[in-house]
Amino acid sequence: MKNKKPTIAIDMDGVLADIETQFIDWYHRDYGILISREDMLGKPEPEAFPDKDAVWRFVNTPGFFRTLPVMPNAVAVVKELMNDFDIYIVTAAMEFPLSLFEKYEWLQEHFPFISWKNIVMCGDKSVINTDYLIDDHCKNLDFCKGRAIMFSAAHNSNIDRHERVNTWDEVRALFNEVRNLTEHVV
Amino acid sequence: MKNKKPTIAIDMDGVLADIETQFIDWYHRDYGILISREDMLGKPEPEAFPDKDAVWRFVNTPGFFRTLPVMPNAVAVVKELMNDFDIYIVTAAMEFPLSLFEKYEWLQEHFPFISWKNIVMCGDKSVINTDYLIDDHCKNLDFCKGRAIMFSAAHNSNIDRHERVNTWDEVRALFNEVRNLTEHVV
Numbered sequence: 001m002k003n004k005k006p007t008i009a010i011d012m013d014g015v016l017a018d019i020e021t022q023f024i025d026w027y028h029r030d031y032g033i034l035i036s037r038e039d040m041l042g043k044p045e046p047e048a049f050p051d052k053d054a055v056w057r058f059v060n061t062p063g064f065f066r067t068l069p070v071m072p073n074a075v076a077v078v079k080e081l082m083n084d085f086d087i088y089i090v091t092a093a094m095e096f097p098l099s100l101f102e103k104y105e106w107l108q109e110h111f112p113f114i115s116w117k118n119i120v121m122c123g124d125k126s127v128i129n130t131d132y133l134i135d136d137h138c139k140n141l142d143f144c145k146g147r148a149i150m151f152s153a154a155h156n157s158n159i160d161r162h163e164r165v166n167t168w169d170e171v172r173a174l175f176n177e178v179r180n181l182t183e184h185v186v
Numbered sequence: 187m188k189n190k191k192p193t194i195a196i197d198m199d200g201v202l203a204d205i206e207t208q209f210i211d212w213y214h215r216d217y218g219i220l221i222s223r224e225d226m227l228g229k230p231e232p233e234a235f236p237d238k239d240a241v242w243r244f245v246n247t248p249g250f251f252r253t254l255p256v257m258p259n260a261v262a263v264v265k266e267l268m269n270d271f272d273i274y275i276v277t278a279a280m281e282f283p284l285s286l287f288e289k290y291e292w293l294q295e296h297f298p299f300i301s302w303k304n305i306v307m308c309g310d311k312s313v314i315n316t317d318y319l320i321d322d323h324c325k326n327l328d329f330c331k332g333r334a335i336m337f338s339a340a341h342n343s344n345i346d347r348h349e350r351v352n353t354w355d356e357v358r359a360l361f362n363e364v365r366n367l368t369e370h371v372v
Contacts, residue, residue: 007313088313094302100286116280117309124303127193127274129315129331145315 005086007130007146008175009120010078012091012103014136015151016111017068023049026058040154048154059096066102070110073168079113081175089114090128092140093121134171138162149174191272193316193332194361195306196264198277198289200322201337202297203254209235212244226340234340245282252288256296259354265299267361275300276314278326279307320357324348335360 013019020037027049028034040048046055058064081087089111093103100121107114120128125135126143133144134151141148141162149171150162165171199205206223213235214220226234232241244250267273275297279289286307293300306314311321312329319330320337327334327348335357336348351357 009313090313094290094305094307097287097290097302100290100307101283104280104283104286115309116283119280120306120308120313121280121286122306122308123301127195127276127306127316128313130313 005084006132007086007088008081008132008134009088009090009125009128009130009146011133011135011137011140011151012089012093012107013065013068014153015134016071016074016078016089017065017106018071019068020045020154022064022068023055023058026064027054030054037154042158043155045155060098062098063102065096065099066106068106071168073172075110077168077172078111080172082113084179085132085175086118087114088118088120088128088130090120090122090125090130090133092123092125094123134165191270192318193272193274194267194318194320195274195276195311195314195316195332197319197321197323197326197337198275198279198293199251199254200339201320202257202260202264202275203251203292204257205254206231206340208250208254209241209244212250213240216240223340228344229341231341246284248284249288251282251285252292254292257354259358261296263354263358264297266358268299270365271318271361272304273300274304274306274314274316276306276308276311276316276319278309278311280309320351 010016020040023045024035031051033050035049046052049055078087089107091103093100103121107119122128125140129145131146132149133141133146134149135141136151136153136156138159141150148162150156150164152164152166165174196202206226209231210221217237219236221235232238235241264273275293277289279286289307293305311326315331317332318335319327319332320335321327322337322339322342324345327336334348336342336350338350338352351360
């Protein structure tokens with residue numbers, strides 16, 4: 001059996017997919033009000049917009065998840081990481097069952113190099129066991145069995161109980177360090 | 187924090203859902219040939235039918251997964267187990283992405299008492315970490331981190347490297363034993 005690579009679970013919304021930009025754009029389109037990222041800092045996403053029902057309505061609108069923008073540099077960094085890590089995309093899609101196929105299609109479009117074998121659509125992530133988890137939500141990171149890495153989002157800006165990365169370039173840098181340490185050990 | 191219950195991952199096709207009966211029924215309907223369970227013993231499902239492409243075509247036909255019969259007694263036993271265990275439905279749905287929403291709807295119809303939080307649709311199950319896994323495929327059971335329990339199916343009849351249950355009544359009996367042992371320990 002070949003040497004098993006360490007495993008990284010990567011969340012979709014807020015990590016691979018820029019859901020904040022989509023919320024801001026759709027709110028602007030539908031309400032004519034432009035909310036800034038600064039306005040959203042430290043607030044749960046639904047609370048960050050004057051109409052508190054807007055976010056719930058957006059995530060239940062067909063096409064919302066299918067058209068999310070890709071987070072800058074996510075594609076390039078994930079591709080690089082696959083040389084040394086087994087990458088699993090782990091998304092809490094069950095909360096929005098209409099999103100299941102949209103999320104699959106989105107991954108096929110933007111991350112076609114990720115096999116269906118490495119995609120996990122779930123509810124609660126506490127049964128997922130990988131060596132690393134990159135996620136923007138404490139509800140996932142808190143119960144993570146591996147090393148929990150918080151990807152910065154406006155809604156998590158006040159939380160300081162997890163190691164934090166702000167961009168995909170910082171993810172690259174973090175795993176370069178992990179690789180260097182591992183090579184020194186070997 | 188309340189005491190965490192032990193976790194059981196339960197597969198769908200061949201465990202909760204009687205996929206063999208659906209293959210036999212659809213083959214009979216489309217080809218006029220009635221294949222028996224005895225004919226299927228020890229063969230991978232596609233090999234068990236004269237037209238080797240039939241199974242592949244069936245699983246890619248809209249409605250196939252939505253209309254699978256429920257395995258006898260599965261509903262009652264799963265409901266009972268939920269008193270003492272955290273139940274996760276873990277299905278390799280990613281291989282058939284069109285099945286994602288059908289599988290969700292099937293669960294909503296037959297197991298409405300299972301929360302979306304406890305449904306996992308994945309490819310490779312090796313990142314799933316539960317105390318028990320009930321599954322009909324070695325590819326899942328072999329890499330299971332907990333206690334692996336093989337649910338009998340025609341295709342796995344020749345395999346003897348896992349603890350085996352033949353029916354949901356046997357699942358009930360097995361977990362009654364587990365409960366009795368646990369109570370004695372406490």
